[in-house]
Amino acid sequence: MNGYRSSAAGTLIASLSIAWVFACPFALGEGQPDWIFHNAKIVTVDEHFRIMEAMAVSGDRIVAVGPNEEIMKLAGPSTQVVDLQGRMVLPGLIDSHSHPPSAAVYEFDHEVPSMESIADVLAYIRARAAVLPKGEWIVIQQVFVTRLKERRFPTRKELDEAAPEHPVMFRTGPDAALNSLALKLGGIDRNFQITDGQPGFVEKDPVTGEPTGILRSCTRLVKVTSSAKSPSEEESREALRKLLRAYNEVGLTSIVDRSGNDRTIARYKALLDQKQLTCRIFITYYVDAQAPIEKIEAAIDRAVAHPLHQYNPWIWVRGLKFFLDGGMLTGSAYMREPWGVSQIYGITDPDYRGVLFVEPEKLYQIVKLALAKGLQPTAHAVGDGAVLALAEAYARVNRDFPVRELRPCISHANFMSPEAIALMAQCGIVADLQPAWLYHDGATLVAHFGLQRLRYFQPYRTLAQQGVIVGGGSDHMQKIGRRRSINIYDPWLGMWTVLTRRPRGSDAPLHPEEIITREEAIKLYTINNAYLTFEEKLKGSLEPGKYADFIIIDRDILTCPVDAIADTEVLETWVGGRKVFP
Structure with missing residues (x-):
């Protein structure tokens, strides 16, 4: 590895108030680490949020963290030494809430454009109606009304006009807006009552008593079929x-x-x-x-x-x-x-x-x-x-x-x-x-x-x-x-x-x-x-004995302008002592 170019955002802190080394057996002279990363700004996220200059890794674990001089002493003939030239190193990041299996295949059948307005929603529905046989369902998932310019559900009338011959469901989690054909296929009319004992209700116009098309917490009432390709x-x-x-x-x-x-x-x-x-x-x-x-x-x-x-x-x-x-x-x-x-x-x-x-x-x-x-x-x-x-x-x-x-x-x-x-x-x-x-x-x-x-x-x-x-x-x-x-x-x-x-x-x-x-x-x-x-x-922190899950980034997020943090780029990602990106 050739290291990185220096940058103002990645400049190492001028000095360390205390020179110390977290160490495992390698620091005691037993064996040698596989990797040493030095000349870095290593944000340990330990109990005291200490910043170190160098880190040694062996196998899937961190074995030592500390000043450059001390960590470099651990290097052996086969140790790969990487000069990070002031770059910031953080523990690998963790996301506490995701749904990867479904997210990964969401666009398996076709790409779904971003939708910022009701006009975008209706344009997508018209485009799907043009390529799908009459009677095929058109379903939009998780385009939230809070994120549309108009801040509302598309109306039953708007959905009808966009796709009069296709049942349409605009679904946002447990709620949905349906067009007239979708309501008909679900058997939902002015006299419809939920009888399965489960939550939810069908919104109805206070004047006419007809369903508005909006279902609250009861999209289960509508059985959607689809001809979309499904992944193996x-x-x-x-x-x-x-x-x-x-x-x-x-x-x-x-x-x-x-x-x-x-x-x-x-x-x-x-x-x-x-x-x-x-x-x-x-x-x-x-x-x-x-x-x-x-x-x-x-x-x-x-x-x-x-x-x-x-x-x-x-x-x-x-x-x-x-x-x-x-x-x-x-x-x-x-x-x-x-x-x-x-x-x-x-x-x-x-x-x-x-x-x-x-x-x-x-x-x-x-x-x-x-x-x-x-x-x-x-x-x-x-x-x-x-x-x-x-x-x-x-x-x-x-x-x-x-x-x-x-x-x-x-x-x-x-x-x-x-x-x-x-x-x-x-x-x-x-x-x-x-x-x-x-x-x-x-x-x-x-x-x-x-x-x-x-x-x-x-x-x-x-x-x-x-x-x-x-x-x-x-x-x-x-x-x-x-x-x-x-x-x-x-x-x-x-x-x-x-x-x-x-x-x-x-x-x-x-x-x-x-x-x-x-x-x-x-x-x-x-x-x-x-x-x-x-x-x-x-x-969750860069300390000896923990897994060598860490990232190298392109800026110092502790000192850069706050608005620059959102656009931080990751240069390398390591999991268990193995580089997985790039």
Whole structure:
């Protein structure tokens, strides 16, 4: 290797106040490291957030970190020595919430353009109608109304005009907007009633009584068929391999899959067996919380019995995931106070608070079963009502037996409250948050709720002050590409977001009192996320004995202008002492 050119952004700090070496046996004269990286700014993210000059690696582990002079003494005849010429080195980044198997194959049939407006949505529908036989379904997934210029669902009439001879579903998570043909095929008319005992409702025009086309938390009522090409298992594995490589390009070395199942776990395992796995995977096993408690317990038992429930540094089945409420992007998150009548979300009921899928007693039973059997439960909980309900369920279990060491989790936790945060601190509850939601959706949320109700929206500073451990994630669901993905999996944009709290299209920060430091932003994607997956003693910082998961970047994110952080480029990514990018 030839090293790197010096740059102002990567200049090494002038001096170290203390010369010291973290060391393993190599520092004591036993053997020699495979690699030494020196003349660097190595951000250890250790307990004291120390900055070092050099690092030695042997096999898949870091063996020493310290000043150039001391680490260079460890070099032997076969040690490969790399002069980084002042570049910054960070621990490999970790994403606490993603959905790689489905995201990887989302565009397998055809490329889906970005949609920024209702006009873009309708143009895509017309384009699909022109190539699909009459009667074929046209489905748009996860183009959120909060991110469209008009900030609303496309209307039934607009969908009808775009594709009168094709059933159309504009689906955003648990909610959807349908055209007339889709409603007809679903048997949904003015007299339709939900009779399966599950959540949701069909919105109807208050004057005519006819369905508006919007379904709340009940897209299950419509049976969509598709002639789109489906990937084979081999093609799915190859698409997943490519996506994990794309993660490596932005510095990710570990991810949490928040909807694992037997089929997708086997897909990861196949990549591992073929030595093609380039990210470490923490699996959260998905269960349907609407199922009878006996079936949920059986699913928990399957997860516990899975061979990969025993620790494996590459694939670990350790969590349990279910849905507790709807979403903030669709106007169905469960709130403590009514959402309010809204054109943005199509809400007409002034008392509407969103949708809660699991009542308190069953919620308590589910999380207690998981915790008692050693799994880390988490639930999709977005609204402040759902977040508090989940925190209260964990606190109730904590009265039965201590839960702190089991690290019960809350996924998303966008709308929080002092009461929920206090319970999290008290019981050791952790959370995975997605900063990109603040970036993408903050301006729409301000337009709907106003600033006061957003006081505890992603409150990173308050959480840190209360000692609550939270990690940064993406909730990546679709497409490959640093900035074209939904949701964006770029961790550098995530760091920039928590450092500025500036939503897209807005010059004003959203509650700047919740801004955190650069060091804390780095921890969100490193040691904090390692803690969320019980691996803080194995990764998340650059210390001897830990896995050699690290990245080399093109700028000093501790000193560069804050707006430059979002565009950070990763020069190299290493996982377990092996370079996986480029």
